[in-house]
Amino acid sequence: MQADDNQMPAGPVEPVVLAALDEAETLAARGDNSRAMASLERGIRIKPKDPWLWHQLSVLKLRSGQWLDAIAMAGKSNSLAGDNRQLLSGNWMVIAEAREARGELTEAEAARQKAEAYASNRDYTE
Amino acid sequence: MKKSRLKGKTRQKKSQKFSRLYVHAFLVSAVVFIGFAAYLGYLDQQIQAKFSGTPWSVPARVYGRPVEIYIGKPLASETLQTILTGVGYQRGNPDQGPGHYNRTVDTVTIHTRDYSFWDGHVAAQKITVVIASGKVSRITVQDTGRSLAYFRLEPRLIGKIYPLHNEDRILVPYDQVPQSLVDALIAVEDRRFFSHAGIDPRGIARAFIANFRSGEFVQGGSTLTQQLVKNFFLSPERTIRRKLNEMVMAMLIEIRYSKAEILAAYINEVYLGQDGAKGIHGFGTAAEFYFRRPLQELTTAQLALLAGLVKGASFYNPVRNPQRALQRRNLVLDEMHEIGFLDDRELAAAQTETLGVDTKNRISHNSTGAFLDLVKNRLLQTYQLKDLQNEGLRIFTTLDPLVQKQLQGSVQKRLQILERSSNKHTRDLQAAAIISSADTGEVLALTGSRRSAAGSFNRALNSRRPIGSLIKPFVYLAAISSSHGYHPHTYIDDREIGIELKQGEIWRPGNYSGESHGRVTLLEALARSYNLATVNLGMEIGLDQVAGLLRQIGLERPFNRYPSLLLGAIELTPVEVTQLYQVLASGGFRTPLTVISEVLTRNGKPLQRSQIHIQQVVKPRHVAVINSMLTTVVESGTARALKATFPGTVIAGKTGTTNDLRDSWFAGFGADYLGVVWVGKDDNSATGLTGASGAMQIWGDIMKSVGPGSLTSLSVEGTRRVRVRDFEGNCHNDHTIVFPDNAAPEPGLICE
Structure with missing residues (x-):
C-alpha cells in the first residue's frame, strides 16, 4: 500500500480477493458454510489487510451463529476499512445483529445507529 | 485244512498285526498330519495377521x-x-x-x-x-x-514423527507402481515370479549359473515371495529350519494372496537404506529419500538404481558409493534388456543418465527441529503419540520453509559476526527467534538455538528471560487506553525517582545513559526508551492499570506487581513475547499463535482444521496511536540503525536490553510480519550487547529477505494523523503520528 492512501477503493479490486469472495459465495449458496469460510480464510492468509474478506467472513460467522467471532471480524474489517463508509456501515450492521442475538440490546442499538450514520452520508442501503 | 487253518490263523494274526500296524500308521500319520496342519495353520495365521489389518506403521x-x-x-x-x-x-x-x-x-x-x-x-x-x-x-x-x-x-x-523402531515408510498402492520398477525387480530378483508357486528351484539353479559365469553375485536364488517372508517374519540367521519355514510360508502366501498383493507388499516392505537412525523401507520412501520425488515420476534408470539396492542398500549406496551404484544400476538395466523389457535404444539412453540423486535440497531436520517440537507438543494435546507415529497422518503446518531457512541462516551468520567482535563478553551466544504473520498469528518460522536440531533446548518455547524495555509499549498503551486523556504529546517527567518498596527499601531506577532529560513527551520517552519517564508514567496511572492491560491482552503467566515491572522485570519466553506483540501487530486483536493448520488421515480425510480466531482486546484506535509511536523508534529512536536497511518502508519496533547487558531483545513488525528475537547466554552472563547491537541485527537480516511490509496509514475510526517535529524540533525529518480525535497535539511541535 502507498504511504498516503487514505481512500479505499469503493469495492474489492485485487483478482485474488475477488476470486476468494466469489468462491466463498458459491460455496455458501450451496449451503457449505464451513468450506466457504475456509476459502475466505485462504484469501485472508494471502491478503490479511483486505477489509472485504474480513467483512464477508464476519457475515458467514453471523449466519452460523458464531456471534463473538462475527463481532471480532467485523471490528477487524472496520480497522482496515479506512474511509469506506459503505463497508463501515456493513460491519456495524453485522455487529448490531450479533449483539442483538446475544441480548446486548444497548450495544446493539448503538451499533445500529453507527451503521445508519455511515450509510446515510452516502445513498447506501443494505 | 490244518495247514489252511494254520495259515488262516497266521493270516488272522498277520491281518491283526497288519490292522494294528494300519492303526498305528494311521495314528502316527494322523498325528503327523495334525501336527503338520497345526504347523501350517500357525504359519498361515502369522501370515494373515501380517497381511490383513494394518501391516505397516507409517509415521x-x-x-x-x-x-x-x-x-x-x-x-x-x-x-x-x-x-x-x-x-x-x-x-x-x-x-x-x-x-x-x-x-x-x-x-x-x-x-x-x-x-x-x-x-x-x-x-x-x-x-x-x-x-x-x-x-x-x-x-x-x-x-x-x-x-x-x-x-x-x-x-x-x-x-x-517416527515410531520407536525408527522405520520410515511411504505406502504406494499397487496400481501406482511404475511398470519399469516391476520389470527391474523381475529381471534381477525373480524372473519366474509370475509363474512359480512361491519357491523356484529352476531360479536357484539359474542364479547359480549366472553368478558363476559373471564371477559376482548378480542374482539371488530366493523368490520375491521368499524375500518378503524373510523381511516380514524371520530373523536374519541362516539355518536349515529357517529356510524350511521360509519356503513353506512362501507357498502358503502364494495360495492365499494374488501376485499383485504379494508384489505390493514387497514393494512397500523391502529395506532400501538408512537415514541416520531411521531405516528406509519400501520404494515410495526410497524415491523420496534419494530423489525427493514421488515414485511415479522416476525415470527407468532411477527405478533400476532403486531395484539394485535390494541386493545391498549399504554396499550400493548411491550417495557414499556412487561408482558402485552406477555399475549396479547399469547391470540391472542390462538384465532388463536381456529379457526384452528394454530395447537397444532405451537401454543406451538409460545407461547414459547420471545417477540423479538429490541430497542437496533435502530439508534438514536441523533447521526445522524446534518448530517440529512445537508442532508435536500441540498435536499431543489432541492425539495419542502412537497414532502420530503409526497412522500416517498428514499434518499441515504454517511453516514457510524459505523464511525458516532464512531465519536459521541469519541467526547462525550474525552470531558468528557478533562473536568475532572485540568485546570479550561476546562469546558463546545463543538465540531464539520467531516470525509470525501479523494479522493471523500463524508462525512462519521459529528457532530455539543456533542449530535448531530437534530435541535440543528450545529457547523460543522454554527459556524465560526478563524482557526489559520490550514492556514499555504496553505501559504506554495502558496510559493511552486509560480514561485520563494521555496522547503522544502529553508531557511526563524524566527525572530521578525513588520508590519505596514494601520492605522499606527505596528503588532508584536510572536511564541507560545515566542522564535524565527533564520534561519530555510520551512520544520521545518511548522512542528513546527513557526509563525514568516510563516509571513516572506507570506510577502515575498505577501498576494495577498496567498489570490489568497485560492480562487483558492475553498474558497468562502469573507475575509480581512490583514497580520494576514497568522496566520489564518480568521473565517471559520469546513465544510469550510474540503473543503480546501480536496484539500490536494486528491492530488490537488477540490472535493465538498457531502452528498447525490442518490434519488429514493417510487417505486424505480431514480430521481437524484450525480456523482463524481473533478477539478484540484493545481498541484499534489506541493501538494505532502506540504503533505510530513505535515507528519513531525506528525513524529516530533506539532502533534508528534499522532505517537504512528498510528505505521507504514504515516499520514499528522496540529494543530491549536487560541489566548488565545480559539479554538483547528486539520485537518489530511491518504490515505483514512480526518478528521477535532474543540473544543471550545460557549461563545468563553478560553478552556485551544491547537490543540494537544484538537481536536487532538478526531481525534486520531476516526481515530484509522476507520483506516486513510497510505499515499503512489508513485512518482508523476515532483517530487523526498529524505531522510533528522530530526530537530536535525540525520539520524536515517530521514524523506522522496518530492522535486520538479528542487530543490536542502541542502546537509548537506540529509541522504544517
Whole structure:
C-alpha cells in the first residue's frame, strides 16, 4: 500500500480477493458454510489487510451463529476499512445483529445507529 | 485244512498285526498330519495377521504451508524456481508429466501434481505463470486457456514423527507402481515370479549359473515371495529350519494372496537404506529419500538404481558409493534388456543418465527441529503419540520453509559476526527467534538455538528471560487506553525517582545513559526508551492499570506487581513475547499463535482444521496511536540503525536490553510480519550487547529477505494523523503520528 492512501477503493479490486469472495459465495449458496469460510480464510492468509474478506467472513460467522467471532471480524474489517463508509456501515450492521442475538440490546442499538450514520452520508442501503 | 487253518490263523494274526500296524500308521500319520496342519495353520495365521489389518506403521508426515501463486504477488522467476526445486520439481519439458517445469525470462510453465488439500483434490495440470516487472501478471491453465486468479503448489515436507523402531515408510498402492520398477525387480530378483508357486528351484539353479559365469553375485536364488517372508517374519540367521519355514510360508502366501498383493507388499516392505537412525523401507520412501520425488515420476534408470539396492542398500549406496551404484544400476538395466523389457535404444539412453540423486535440497531436520517440537507438543494435546507415529497422518503446518531457512541462516551468520567482535563478553551466544504473520498469528518460522536440531533446548518455547524495555509499549498503551486523556504529546517527567518498596527499601531506577532529560513527551520517552519517564508514567496511572492491560491482552503467566515491572522485570519466553506483540501487530486483536493448520488421515480425510480466531482486546484506535509511536523508534529512536536497511518502508519496533547487558531483545513488525528475537547466554552472563547491537541485527537480516511490509496509514475510526517535529524540533525529518480525535497535539511541535 502507498504511504498516503487514505481512500479505499469503493469495492474489492485485487483478482485474488475477488476470486476468494466469489468462491466463498458459491460455496455458501450451496449451503457449505464451513468450506466457504475456509476459502475466505485462504484469501485472508494471502491478503490479511483486505477489509472485504474480513467483512464477508464476519457475515458467514453471523449466519452460523458464531456471534463473538462475527463481532471480532467485523471490528477487524472496520480497522482496515479506512474511509469506506459503505463497508463501515456493513460491519456495524453485522455487529448490531450479533449483539442483538446475544441480548446486548444497548450495544446493539448503538451499533445500529453507527451503521445508519455511515450509510446515510452516502445513498447506501443494505 | 490244518495247514489252511494254520495259515488262516497266521493270516488272522498277520491281518491283526497288519490292522494294528494300519492303526498305528494311521495314528502316527494322523498325528503327523495334525501336527503338520497345526504347523501350517500357525504359519498361515502369522501370515494373515501380517497381511490383513494394518501391516505397516507409517509415521505422521509434517508439511509446511503451500506456496500460493496469485496475480499481483511480488515474485521473481528465480524465486519461483527455488520454490519448485524445494518441492522436487525438475526443470525440463512440462509435457514429460507432473513434477516438471520450464522457465524462460518471464514465464514459468509448471506441470503440477495431483494433490489432496484440506478443501479438496486438485488434479495435475499445466499452468503458465507470467511475471512482469517483479509481479505475477497472468496465470493460465494451458489445456483450457482459462485464466486463474490464484493457485497453490503442494506444500513441502518438513519432517516426520517416527515410531520407536525408527522405520520410515511411504505406502504406494499397487496400481501406482511404475511398470519399469516391476520389470527391474523381475529381471534381477525373480524372473519366474509370475509363474512359480512361491519357491523356484529352476531360479536357484539359474542364479547359480549366472553368478558363476559373471564371477559376482548378480542374482539371488530366493523368490520375491521368499524375500518378503524373510523381511516380514524371520530373523536374519541362516539355518536349515529357517529356510524350511521360509519356503513353506512362501507357498502358503502364494495360495492365499494374488501376485499383485504379494508384489505390493514387497514393494512397500523391502529395506532400501538408512537415514541416520531411521531405516528406509519400501520404494515410495526410497524415491523420496534419494530423489525427493514421488515414485511415479522416476525415470527407468532411477527405478533400476532403486531395484539394485535390494541386493545391498549399504554396499550400493548411491550417495557414499556412487561408482558402485552406477555399475549396479547399469547391470540391472542390462538384465532388463536381456529379457526384452528394454530395447537397444532405451537401454543406451538409460545407461547414459547420471545417477540423479538429490541430497542437496533435502530439508534438514536441523533447521526445522524446534518448530517440529512445537508442532508435536500441540498435536499431543489432541492425539495419542502412537497414532502420530503409526497412522500416517498428514499434518499441515504454517511453516514457510524459505523464511525458516532464512531465519536459521541469519541467526547462525550474525552470531558468528557478533562473536568475532572485540568485546570479550561476546562469546558463546545463543538465540531464539520467531516470525509470525501479523494479522493471523500463524508462525512462519521459529528457532530455539543456533542449530535448531530437534530435541535440543528450545529457547523460543522454554527459556524465560526478563524482557526489559520490550514492556514499555504496553505501559504506554495502558496510559493511552486509560480514561485520563494521555496522547503522544502529553508531557511526563524524566527525572530521578525513588520508590519505596514494601520492605522499606527505596528503588532508584536510572536511564541507560545515566542522564535524565527533564520534561519530555510520551512520544520521545518511548522512542528513546527513557526509563525514568516510563516509571513516572506507570506510577502515575498505577501498576494495577498496567498489570490489568497485560492480562487483558492475553498474558497468562502469573507475575509480581512490583514497580520494576514497568522496566520489564518480568521473565517471559520469546513465544510469550510474540503473543503480546501480536496484539500490536494486528491492530488490537488477540490472535493465538498457531502452528498447525490442518490434519488429514493417510487417505486424505480431514480430521481437524484450525480456523482463524481473533478477539478484540484493545481498541484499534489506541493501538494505532502506540504503533505510530513505535515507528519513531525506528525513524529516530533506539532502533534508528534499522532505517537504512528498510528505505521507504514504515516499520514499528522496540529494543530491549536487560541489566548488565545480559539479554538483547528486539520485537518489530511491518504490515505483514512480526518478528521477535532474543540473544543471550545460557549461563545468563553478560553478552556485551544491547537490543540494537544484538537481536536487532538478526531481525534486520531476516526481515530484509522476507520483506516486513510497510505499515499503512489508513485512518482508523476515532483517530487523526498529524505531522510533528522530530526530537530536535525540525520539520524536515517530521514524523506522522496518530492522535486520538479528542487530543490536542502541542502546537509548537506540529509541522504544517
